[in-house]
Amino acid sequence: MKIIQFQGVIQEELSVQIPNEDIESIQMLNHDQMVAFNTIMHAIDHNHKHSQVFFVDGPDGTGKTFLYRALMATLRNRGKIGLATASSGITATLLSGGITAHSRFNLPYDVQPNSFCDIKKQKDLAKLFRVATAIIWDEAPMTNKYCLEALDRSLRDILDCDALFGGKVMIMGGDFRQVLPLIQKGSKAQLISACIIRSNLWANIKVLHLVQNMRSMNDPEFAQFLMRIGDSVEPTKLNAMVRIPHQIALPWEGEQSIQTLIDHIFPQLNLHGWDASYMVERAIITLTNDDVQKLNDIIINQFSGEEHNLLSFDEVEGDTHNLYQREFLNSIAQGSIPPHILKVKKGAPLMLLRNIDPRYGLCNGTRLLCRGLFKNMLDVKILTGSNAGKRAFLRKQFSVKLSFAITINKSQGRTIPNVRIYLPRHVFSHGQ
Numbered sequence: 001m002k003i004i005q006f007q008g009v010i011q012e013e014l015s016v017q018i019p020n021e022d023i024e025s026i027q028m029l030n031h032d033q034m035v036a037f038n039t040i041m042h043a044i045d046h047n048h049k050h051s052q053v054f055f056v057d058g059p060d061g062t063g064k065t066f067l068y069r070a071l072m073a074t075l076r077n078r079g080k081i082g083l084a085t086a087s088s089g090i091t092a093t094l095l096s097g098g099i100t101a102h103s104r105f106n107l108p109y110d111v112q113p114n115s116f117c118d119i120k121k122q123k124d125l126a127k128l129f130r131v132a133t134a135i136i137w138d139e140a141p142m143t144n145k146y147c148l149e150a151l152d153r154s155l156r157d158i159l160d161c162d163a164l165f166g167g168k169v170m171i172m173g174g175d176f177r178q179v180l181p182l183i184q185k186g187s188k189a190q191l192i193s194a195c196i197i198r199s200n201l202w203a204n205i206k207v208l209h210l211v212q213n214m215r216s217m218n219d220p221e222f223a224q225f226l227m228r229i230g231d232s233v234e235p236t237k238l239n240a241m242v243r244i245p246h247q248i249a250l251p252w253e254g255e256q257s258i259q260t261l262i263d264h265i266f267p268q269l270n271l272h273g274w275d276a277s278y279m280v281e282r283a284i285i286t287l288t289n290d291d292v293q294k295l296n297d298i299i300i301n302q303f304s305g306e307e308h309n310l311l312s313f314d315e316v317e318g319d320t321h322n323l324y325q326r327e328f329l330n331s332i333a334q335g336s337i338p339p340h341i342l343k344v345k346k347g348a349p350l351m352l353l354r355n356i357d358p359r360y361g362l363c364n365g366t367r368l369l370c371r372g373l374f375k376n377m378l379d380v381k382i383l384t385g386s387n388a389g390k391r392a393f394l395r396k397q398f399s400v401k402l403s404f405a406i407t408i409n410k411s412q413g414r415t416i417p418n419v420r421i422y423l424p425r426h427v428f429s430h431g432q
């Protein structure tokens with residue numbers, strides 16, 4: 001008998017845990033999910049090395065992630081390797097063994113029309129692609145089409161097969177109504193041209209549709225309202241504004257309405273410090289990082305417990321000419337940088353602002369609960385993703401901010417049972 005021993009990345013993939021809920025989800029698939037599941041599994045079981053590329057197209061909440069988890073659990077249960085990836089780290093953590101597409105495929109950072117991924121034919125990573133049965137790429141619409149084409153080119157090369165993606169079963173998914181590829185200072189035309197739908201590969205991709213909103217299942221009227229907005233058929237007012245039905249809107253009666261909004265979403269906040277399930281189930285979603293800061297400041301002041309002000313470094317070591325003034329350093333607070341004064345209390349929710357260890361669930365956007373804090377260390381519990389419940393320690397510099405309120409971008413793909421929306425300005429204003 002021949003015993004094959006796998007090491008490194010292959011062994012790592014083979015030892016990914018299969019969560020029970022993922023196995024149970026196979027029995028719970030709705031009609032559209034089941035059609036997609038059967039179509040994909042049929043392609044896997046009868047892989048003829050041609051045209052095995054799928055795109056699961058579904059508006060938010062239609063159960064794309066739920067479907068990927070059922071597919072991965074089925075494959076892994078059979079001892080096969082399914083590679084789970086997503087365009088963003090935070091979404092990758094929703095899939096067991098998930099990792100960003102950039103890390104898994106070694107995609108080039110400055111991708112060009114003829115780019116290849118950095119995968120050496122003889123190395124472990126190439127072997128991993130050879131033995132993998134299927135590849136999932138969630139949030140594919142967020143990626144530049146050249147990344148997709150680079151992966152296609154690389155897999156054909158590594159696998160010595162001229163079929164699409166080297167004949168591998170490829171399952172992409174996402175929603176073109178959500179965030180599209182980022183082109184720094186790019187025009188609308190450049191952004192549209194970068195979409196995967198504009199790639200010459202698109203014509204060969206089989207699109208599978210999910211339509212039933214599983215997130216708002218108990219509120220079909222709201223689900224239809226969201227669909228009409230996404231499909232641009234809801235009547236608009238001036239500046240493409242949509243009228244929110246009065247039964248789900250709080251009237252603006254001045255600044256005190258912000259407090260009303262907070263009381264709605266965080267009832268009896270003081271009784272719920274340290275309460276992970278209470279915190280993970282609620283958030284205020286708003287536009288810019290400045291709006292987030294404003295709301296978080298109000299809420300943390302009302303949160304019980306001793307306040308700790310954690311300060312960033314306010315001196316540049318080695319700056320003998322004093323070029324970087326303290327006032328300037330303290331004013332740096334762009335989106336990905338924590339504020340100079342980080343006001344924290346034990347038991348409050350935080351959000352990580354950097355990808356520290358995506359495999360462990362510590363990604364840009366992971367929500368955490370503050371268990372303990374010291375001048376140079378934070379003791380936290382992971383609240384979201386497949387690593388929820390785990391404990392982690394963050395050393396200075398603390399890449400976190402409070403997460404009572406979060407931006408729309410950071411809320412994408414999450415299921416938060418209780419949310420209130422704070423829209424002080426037009427959603428598509430600058431700085432979003």
Ligand SMILES: Nc1ncnc2c1ncn2[C@@H]1O[C@H](COP(=O)(O)OP(=O)(O)OP(=O)(O)O)[C@@H](O)[C@H]1O
Nearest residue numbers: 028029030060061062063064065066214215413415
């Ligand atoms: N067949 C199902 N049975 C029960 N619950 C489901 C089913 N499908 C999805 N759900 C639940 O509906 C919610 C939304 O599903 P999911 O996160 O998979 O949607 P999504 O399409 O990935 O959303 P997004 O685009 O926002 O990431 C989740 O809470 C999920 O557990």
